[in-house]
Amino acid sequence: MTPSSTPTSLSGWMANQSIDYYPQGDDWMQSLNHLISKFSEKVHLRTVLVVPFVLQICAAVGLTGYLSIKKGQTAVNDVATQLRSEITDQVDQKLRSYLGTRPI
Secondary structure, eight states: OOTTTSOSSHHHHHHHOOOOSSOOTTHHHHHHHHHHHHHHHHSOHHHHHHHHHHHHHHHHHHHHHHHHHHHHHHHHHHHHHHHHHHHHHHHHHHHHHHHTOOOO
8 A cells, every 4th residue: 555545534544445334136135145044054943943932931930930039028027017016015915914004
């Protein structure tokens, strides 16, 4: 490359390049067919059909398990709160009867 043909900036270099990003006519179809054939050589049809179903099943099971655990934690916390309230009321009642004082 001679100094006279060297562009002075990157935009000048890019202007000299003739890159066609959008193939015309049947070129895009040939490009697509080539891409599909390259992809299909590496990936089996069984994999293409089975993997999405396995992912869906794993997602459904995981989400169901997560929601079940959250609901279980909420239920346990509610029962613990009720039990604490009942125990507090019983202790208060026993102390008042033992000490012989009136409730406030």
